[in-house]
Amino acid sequence: MKRLLGAAAVVLVAYLVALAGTAPAGVVWRVAEPRLDLPFALEVATVSGSTWRGRADGIRVDGRDAGALAWRWQPAALLTGRLGLAVDWEGGRDQVTGRLRLRPGELQAQGVRGTLGAQRLQEWFDLPLLLNGQIGVDLPAIAWHFDTGFQEAQGALSWGGAAAGLPRPIPLGEYRAVLGLRDGMLLAEIESAPESPLDIAGAAGWRPDGGYRVDLVLRAAADATPALSGALNTAARPQPDGSHRITLGESAAW
Secondary structure (H helix, E strand, O other), rough: OOHHHHHHHHHHHHHHHHHHHOOHHHHHHHHHHHHHOOOOOOOOEEEEEEEEEEEEEEEEEOEOOOOOOEEEHHHHHHHHOEEEEEEEEEEOOEEEEEEEEEEOOOOEEEEEEEEEHHHHHHHHHHOOOEEEEEEEEEEEEEEEEEEEEEEEEEEEEEEEEEEOOOOOOOEEEEEEEEEEEOOOOEEEEEOOEEEEEEEEEEEEOOOOOOOOEEEEEEEEEEOOHHHHHHHHHHHHOOOOOOEEEEEEEEEOOO
16 A cells, blocks of 8 residues: 555656646746845746746846846756756857756856857946957856855856957957855956966956955066057056056955
8 A cells, every 4th residue: 555655646746747847938937936036137028938848038137138048947956956957048149058956045057168258248247348259168066045155166267369448359368267266256266378468367256246356467468569558557556566456346355
């Protein structure tokens, strides 16, 4: 009898999971949206497909365009008490894929890889200059708790064909940022390729609540263009050794 009841329970759970997976994603979104406890404003123009496999278009985060997201439900994640999704994000020619694990107050991402235009970062973070180039994303694991900040960060970002400035972007070089954690912030330790017109060393940290810190030492190459040297003198503080320094955000230094 116990075996029969156990088998019936397994069948019932499987049925409920299958039923939930075939529910229209638009209906589920209308029910779930008011209950989301997100630290940012999220808008979605249209939701199509099913809970198991669907797509959200016209996404906006805090009023900014955030492209479209397609997902595939991974029910095995329920065994760990989390909602599991394999996701594909796209915004024009920008594409990023990965796996998400969600539970109340916490978001985990694994195997996040892709590329996006640097100008998208300028739009998302309201940076006071124009950006160009391609950002490469390679994040094996990252975890964020809504109340306490980032809990884990493994991976790196690259910036190829980097350019920045006003009124037009100035070529800067090639850069790589290794990710880590500090004080609940997502920390990026930045290094530049040897042939870059602008050598950059230092760190930048960011939290989803808007908190950030930047402490960078910049040094123009001997053959740097006058435009780059002039931009350095305008944007950063000259140092006695000939370099320039930028410190922004919550603290002047780490």
